[in-house]
Amino acid sequence: MRNSFLFILVILCSSFLVAQTGSIPEMKTQKGFIKVDYLSINMPQVEIPNESNMGFSGIHYNIFLNESFYTGVGIYGSISGERGGFFTLGVNAGYKKYLNKKLYIDTGFHFGGGGGAGAPDGGGAFILPHLNLGYNFNHFSLNTGWSYVNFFDDGLIRGNQLNVALEIPLDFNYANYKNVEKTFSLESLKNSSWNKATKRTSFMVHLNNLKVLSEANATTGEVLKGKTIRLAGFEFANYLSENWFAFLKVDGAYSGIRAGYMDVLLGAGYNLSFNKNRTNILAKFGIGAGGGGGVDSKGGFLLYPDISIEQQIFDDIYISLNKGYLLTPNQHFSTSTFGVGLKYYVERNGTFSNETAFNKGKFKGIEVIIKQDWYFNAKRMENPTEDMHQISLQVNLDLNKHLFLAGQTSFANFGDAGAYAEGLVGLGVRTNNILNTNASLFTQILAGAAGGGNISTGEGLIIKPSVGVDYQLNNTLSLRSAIGYVKAKGGALSNPFLNFGIKYNFTFLNMK
Incomplete structure (x- = not known):
C-alpha cells in the first residue's frame, strides 16, 4: 500500500512539472545584425566657400523578416568636414542575396529626417538608397558600393557616392508579448529551452554636464569657455563577457547654451565589481559625433574617456556618478564631464549566472x-x-x-x-x-x-x-x-x- 502511494505521488509530481514546463512560453530567435557605415557626401557650395565633403557615419540595427528581406532603424551623424552637429534618424528596408557561401549582394533603402549645423537641409527629409557587394567573414562581414543621398524637401544636399559598411550578426531571443509579466520558478525554467547562461544588459537615464575648457567660441560668437552645458539622455549597455561591455550613449542639451546641441557615442568599457557586487567601478571609452547649438565641433568627431562609480540602492537599480572628458581629437572643442544617473541591470534570457543566484524569472x-x-x-x-x-x-x-x-x-x-x-x-x-x-x-x-x-x-x-x-x-x-x-x-x-x-x-x- 505504501509503495502504491509513493508511486501515485511520483506520477502526480511529474505531471505537475510537465504541466509547468508546457506552460512556459516558447523561446523564439530573431535574426538580426548591427551595421556601421560611412559615406563622404559632396556638399553644395552655399555658406562655406570651398566646403569639404561631409563624412557621414551611421549605426543601424536591422532584423530579418525572412532569409533575405530585412528592416530596421538607424541614426547618422557628421564626423568630418564642417558640419559637426548634423544628425539624422531613419528607417531601413533591404534585401540580401548570397551568390555563394561568402559573397553577397545587398540592396536597400533608408528614409529619414534631420540636419543641423547650418547645412542646407531644407525640411530635413531625405532618402539614401544603396547597392553593395559584400563578403562574409563568418563573425562579421564587409560590403561596399554605390549610394545616393537626396534631402528632397527643399534641401540642397544631394549626390552619388561610395559607401563602406561593417556588419556584425546580433540575434536575440524573445517570447510573444502576450506573456508579459508571467512569472515562473527557477526549477520549471531549468526544464525548458531557457536553461542557458543569462546575458547582462543595463539601461540608464542620466543628467550630464559639460564644462567647456577650450578657447573656441560658439559659431554665433558667444564665449563658451567656462560655461556648463547641461545634458539629459540615456545609455544602453550590453555585456560581452563577465566584465567587458559595449555601450551606446545619446545626450541632448536642455540648459546652458542655445538649444540644439546633441551627441551620440558608441564605445566599450570594463566593469570592476566589489563589496559583494553592490559597488561597481566602470572605465569607458567612446567615439562618436556631436555638435549643434552653436558649439563649434568642426566635423563633429568626438572622443569620450570616462570613469564611473555605481552603488546599488535596490535589487537591480544603481545610482551612478561619472567623471570624464568629451573632446575633438585636436581639442578645438574640449570639455570636462560630470554627471549622475539611475541605472537598471537586467539578467536576461537564461537561468544561471556565475555572479548571481536566481529563484524565479519574469x-x-x-x-x-x-x-x-x-x-x-x-x-x-x-x-x-x-x-x-x-x-x-x-x-x-x-x-x-x-x-x-x-x-x-x-x-x-x-x-x-x-x-x-x-x-x-x-x-x-x-x-x-x-x-x-x-x-x-x-x-x-x-x-x-x-x-x-x-x-x-x-x-x-x-x-x-x-x-x-x-x-x-x-x-x-x-x-x-x-x-x-x-x-x-x-x-x-x-x-x-x-x-x-x-x-x-x-x-x-x-x-x-
Missing part, C-alpha cells in the same frame, strides 16, 4: 515604436510659423502590465526645420483591451531636450504629454496613434500635435 515587455509627429504651427525664432513634421523612435520598457518607462528621439523631416531634434524620457500608463476589441488606451508624459531648426525652444527643455490608442494586428505588431501638447520652457514653442505609427513588441526573460 517575462518583461519591450515596445519599439516608429511614428510620424505632426506639430501644428510650431513657433519659430525668426521665420514665419508653419506646421512641422518629424520622424520619431520610442522604446518602452514595461515596469508592470500597465506602467512603462519611455525613451524617445525625434528628428524633423518636413516643415523647413531640418535641424530640429528631440531627446526625451518619461512614464506612461496603458489600459487592458477595451470593449472586447484589440484596442487599448494609453497616456504618457515625456520631458527632455529639444532644439535646432529655428524652432523656439529657449535653452532646450520641453514637456510633452499625450493620450492615444493602440490597435493590435498580431502577436508582435500594433497600429498606434496619439494626440498631445508640447511646451518649451523659456521658448515660444507651445502647440498641439498628433502622431501615427507602428509598434513592434516582445518579451524577454528577466531573472530574479
Whole structure:
C-alpha cells in the first residue's frame, strides 16, 4: 500500500512539472545584425566657400523578416568636414542575396529626417538608397558600393557616392508579448529551452554636464569657455563577457547654451565589481559625433574617456556618478564631464549566472515604436510659423502590465526645420483591451531636450504629454496613434500635435 502511494505521488509530481514546463512560453530567435557605415557626401557650395565633403557615419540595427528581406532603424551623424552637429534618424528596408557561401549582394533603402549645423537641409527629409557587394567573414562581414543621398524637401544636399559598411550578426531571443509579466520558478525554467547562461544588459537615464575648457567660441560668437552645458539622455549597455561591455550613449542639451546641441557615442568599457557586487567601478571609452547649438565641433568627431562609480540602492537599480572628458581629437572643442544617473541591470534570457543566484524569472515587455509627429504651427525664432513634421523612435520598457518607462528621439523631416531634434524620457500608463476589441488606451508624459531648426525652444527643455490608442494586428505588431501638447520652457514653442505609427513588441526573460 505504501509503495502504491509513493508511486501515485511520483506520477502526480511529474505531471505537475510537465504541466509547468508546457506552460512556459516558447523561446523564439530573431535574426538580426548591427551595421556601421560611412559615406563622404559632396556638399553644395552655399555658406562655406570651398566646403569639404561631409563624412557621414551611421549605426543601424536591422532584423530579418525572412532569409533575405530585412528592416530596421538607424541614426547618422557628421564626423568630418564642417558640419559637426548634423544628425539624422531613419528607417531601413533591404534585401540580401548570397551568390555563394561568402559573397553577397545587398540592396536597400533608408528614409529619414534631420540636419543641423547650418547645412542646407531644407525640411530635413531625405532618402539614401544603396547597392553593395559584400563578403562574409563568418563573425562579421564587409560590403561596399554605390549610394545616393537626396534631402528632397527643399534641401540642397544631394549626390552619388561610395559607401563602406561593417556588419556584425546580433540575434536575440524573445517570447510573444502576450506573456508579459508571467512569472515562473527557477526549477520549471531549468526544464525548458531557457536553461542557458543569462546575458547582462543595463539601461540608464542620466543628467550630464559639460564644462567647456577650450578657447573656441560658439559659431554665433558667444564665449563658451567656462560655461556648463547641461545634458539629459540615456545609455544602453550590453555585456560581452563577465566584465567587458559595449555601450551606446545619446545626450541632448536642455540648459546652458542655445538649444540644439546633441551627441551620440558608441564605445566599450570594463566593469570592476566589489563589496559583494553592490559597488561597481566602470572605465569607458567612446567615439562618436556631436555638435549643434552653436558649439563649434568642426566635423563633429568626438572622443569620450570616462570613469564611473555605481552603488546599488535596490535589487537591480544603481545610482551612478561619472567623471570624464568629451573632446575633438585636436581639442578645438574640449570639455570636462560630470554627471549622475539611475541605472537598471537586467539578467536576461537564461537561468544561471556565475555572479548571481536566481529563484524565479519574469517575462518583461519591450515596445519599439516608429511614428510620424505632426506639430501644428510650431513657433519659430525668426521665420514665419508653419506646421512641422518629424520622424520619431520610442522604446518602452514595461515596469508592470500597465506602467512603462519611455525613451524617445525625434528628428524633423518636413516643415523647413531640418535641424530640429528631440531627446526625451518619461512614464506612461496603458489600459487592458477595451470593449472586447484589440484596442487599448494609453497616456504618457515625456520631458527632455529639444532644439535646432529655428524652432523656439529657449535653452532646450520641453514637456510633452499625450493620450492615444493602440490597435493590435498580431502577436508582435500594433497600429498606434496619439494626440498631445508640447511646451518649451523659456521658448515660444507651445502647440498641439498628433502622431501615427507602428509598434513592434516582445518579451524577454528577466531573472530574479
